[in-house]
Amino acid sequence: xxxxxxxxxxxxxxxxxxxxxxxxxxxxxxxxxxxxxxxxxxxxxxxxxxxxxxxxxxxxxxxxxxxxxxxxxxxxxxxxxxxxxxxxxxxxxxxxxxxxxxxxxxxxxxxxx
Amino acid sequence: xxxxxxxxxxxxxxxxxxxxxxxxxxxxxxxxxxxxxxxxxxxxxxxxxxxxxxxxxxxxxxxxxxxxxxxxxxxxxxxxxxxxxxxxxxxxxxxxxxxxxxxxxxxxxxxxxxxx
Numbered sequence: 302x303x304x305x306x307x308x309x310x311x312x313x314x315x316x317x318x319x320x321x322x323x324x325x326x327x328x329x330x331x332x333x334x335x336x337x338x339x340x341x342x343x344x345x346x347x348x349x350x351x352x353x354x355x356x357x358x359x360x361x362x363x364x365x366x367x368x369x370x371x372x373x374x375x376x377x378x379x380x381x382x383x384x385x386x387x388x389x390x391x392x393x394x395x396x397x398x399x400x401x402x403x404x405x406x407x408x409x410x411x412x413x414x
Numbered sequence: 415x416x417x418x419x420x421x422x423x424x425x426x427x428x429x430x431x432x433x434x435x436x437x438x439x440x441x442x443x444x445x446x447x448x449x450x451x452x453x454x455x456x457x458x459x460x461x462x463x464x465x466x467x468x469x470x471x472x473x474x475x476x477x478x479x480x481x482x483x484x485x486x487x488x489x490x491x492x493x494x495x496x497x498x499x500x501x502x503x504x505x506x507x508x509x510x511x512x513x514x515x516x517x518x519x520x521x522x523x524x525x526x527x528x529x530x
Contacts, residue, residue, distance in 0.1 A: 335519075344420075344507050344521035345458065390457060400511070401448065402519065404457045 313411045320381045322408045324374040324391035331393040333400060336365060336376045338387045339407070345390060348376070378410075386412045416442045418510050420522035427498055428530055435493045435525045437508030443488035444510035448519070449481075452505040464491040498529040 314320050326334070332353040337345035351358045351365045351374075358365050364377040374391050388409050392402040417440040427433050437447055445466050450458040462483050463471040470483035480502075482494040491510075495502050507524040 337521075342505075342524070342526070344418075344509075344524045346521070347518060350518075400519070401460060401463060402458075402509075403460070404450075406457050 310406065311409045311411070313413060314381050316381060316383060316412055316414050318381055320376075320378040320385070320410060320412075322376045322378075322389050322391075322410065324376075324405050326372050326374060326391075326393050326405075328393065328395070329369075329372065330395050330397075332396055333394045334365070334367060334374050335392045335394075335402070336363075336374075337390045337392060337404075338385075339390060340387045348389075381410075381412050383412045383414055386410055416440075416510075416512055416518075416520045418444075418508065418520045418522040420506075420508055420525050422525060423523060424526040424528075426528045426530065429499050430497055432494055432496045433498055433527060435495075435506055435508075435527070437491045437493070437510070437522055439489045439510045439512075439520070442510075442512040444491075444512065445488060447485060447491040447508055447510045449483060449491075449493050450507040450509070452507060452524075454505075458507060461493075495527065498527070500529045503527055503529045 335350040336348040339345045349360045349363050349365045351367050356367050362379045366375045388407045390407045391405045394400040394402050419438045421436045447464040449461045452458045460473050461476045464483045464485040466485045472478045485491040505524050505526050509519045509521045
């Protein structure tokens with residue numbers, strides 16, 4: 302069936318290191334991918350998105366990579382800070398579905414000072 | 415960015431009562447809003463798509479009579495949990511889009527429901 306999943310449920314890094322969070326998706330028809338950050342007790346916060354006609358997109362300290370061949374998505378956070386500690390979700394959608402989002406399971410990122 | 419507001423942010427109710435959660439787009443008109451449910455340490459699960467002026471579209475396995483959705487205006491959608499039971503305790507999150515079939519999805523801060 303259709304699913305968006307994550308390879309690692311938890312990730313612990315040292316402050317200042319780079320973080321990489323991975324995500325696998327199964328639906329080859331997905332054409333839009335988003336990464337969200339969710340802090341405890343709050344709603345998801347948009348981080349960065351990428352469309353299927355791209356393989357890389359950069360934001361402020363974040364980079365999303367898309368490998369359509371293996372259906373893999375990753376989020377790279379440069380110089381990770383304690384404020385980056387949160388659960389990160391990938392989500393996918395398809396134009397034909399009114400861009401309904403299907404969320405992955407989430408990765409808990411813990412940044413150690 | 416656009417702001418989506420949910421109210422209440424948390425609510426405690428007795429089993430058997432009904433609870434209404436509001437989702438408002440504060441600075442834009444939202445023709446489509448989505449309602450999600452999230453259990454502790456789990457992902458967001460889409461419950462239904464709310465379209466202004468029409469009936470909501472529910473995901474498979476979501477009881478439409480249990481979770482009533484009303485999208486009466488372009489800035490307000492409500493989710494009513496009817497005859498709530500302890501298993502309905504969850505974090506309910508809404509999101510809204512500022513353009514039909516496209517555009518960024520903005521999320522509310524969520525509403526935590528605890529049913530005693």
